[in-house]
Amino acid sequence: MYTKDPFKKYEVLYRLGMRVETLLPLRIGIGREDRVTEPDSPVIKDTHNRPIIPGSTLKGFFRANSERILRSFLDEDEAKNIIKKVFGDAEDHASCMFFGDLKAVKAGLDVRKHIMIDPETGAVSPGRLFEVEFVKEGAIFEGGNLIARNISPCYLGLLHAVKALTDEQLIRIGGFKSRGYGAVKMDFHRISIMLPGVAMDKLYDGVTLTPSVGFGKPVKFRFKASEGAASIEEHDEVVEFPAEAKVDRGYFGARIESAEAEKLLGDLAGVLEKVLRG
Numbered sequence: 001m002y003t004k005d006p007f008k009k010y011e012v013l014y015r016l017g018m019r020v021e022t023l024l025p026l027r028i029g030i031g032r033e034d035r036v037t038e039p040d041s042p043v044i045k046d047t048h049n050r051p052i053i054p055g056s057t058l059k060g061f062f063r064a065n066s067e068r069i070l071r072s073f074l075d076e077d078e079a080k081n082i083i084k085k086v087f088g089d090a091e092d093h094a095s096c097m098f099f100g101d102l103k104a105v106k107a108g109l110d111v112r113k114h115i116m117i118d119p120e121t122g123a124v125s126p127g128r129l130f131e132v133e134f135v136k137e138g139a140i141f142e143g144g145n146l147i148a149r150n151i152s153p154c155y156l157g158l159l160h161a162v163k164a165l166t167d168e169q170l171i172r173i174g175g176f177k178s179r180g181y182g183a184v185k186m187d188f189h190r191i192s193i194m195l196p197g198v199a200m201d202k203l204y205d206g207v208t209l210t211p212s213v214g215f216g217k218p219v220k221f222r223f224k225a226s227e228g229a230a231s232i233e234e235h236d237e238v239v240e241f242p243a244e245a246k247v248d249r250g251y252f253g254a255r256i257e258s259a260e261a262e263k264l265l266g267d268l269a270g271v272l273e274k275v276l277r278g
Helices: 055-070 076-087 153-167 200-205 261-277
Strands: 013-022 097-099 102-106 109-117 124-135 140-149 184-196 207-209 221-226 229-234 237-242 244-248 253-258
Touching (some): 055 140, 140 153, 153 184, 200 244, 200 253
Antiparallel strands (some): 102 140, 221 229
């Protein structure tokens, strides 16, 4: 059963726009098909027959690699505890991050034949060919799809750390990675920070919040906006970034928007590293 305690109210909401470009063929499939007109293993598509990168795939990718990054600084139990707080689990932690599907705005599909590998011996199964559909390199997927709630801003630095490893092709997404698939480049191109119940004049003076989900004992953080800029103060660090602040009637509060999501996430990753190093 999920606990509802961390989410009795919305303290802060984040939305990130995301873009993925394939550098090598991408393979996110739905399993084997028996239809004559389809390859043995087609890629996942939406109702318009366009390939997508499912939100579940993105969440699993960021979750697993965020945990590996945290284990570089923390012991296994500490790393797992943070991951549970941020990404949730099946027992008592509701997720703070939600990933929607990324839809193809430019994509070409192709089919390759592969030789089947015996899962028990690891050896090639002679004569066992199967067809695999894949998205070709140069495809573009986009979406304003990543939402986080009620977490310390520095947790967003995990997204930047995973993106950096992905861009270096040190980690890959999807299936058939050992066969040369799954290298992509990621971009976070816009961020919106929503502050429900916060008036604009209060935001200009500075708004201090205590996150429901933080490191150990919750540490307060502070948002402040001025003409054409905003700042986040957390763990005795101040991160400044170009932004526009405006009233958001949908949340009965204020919104901070910035096209400099990459820089902001990188700066927040620096705050996170400082916290992890103690």
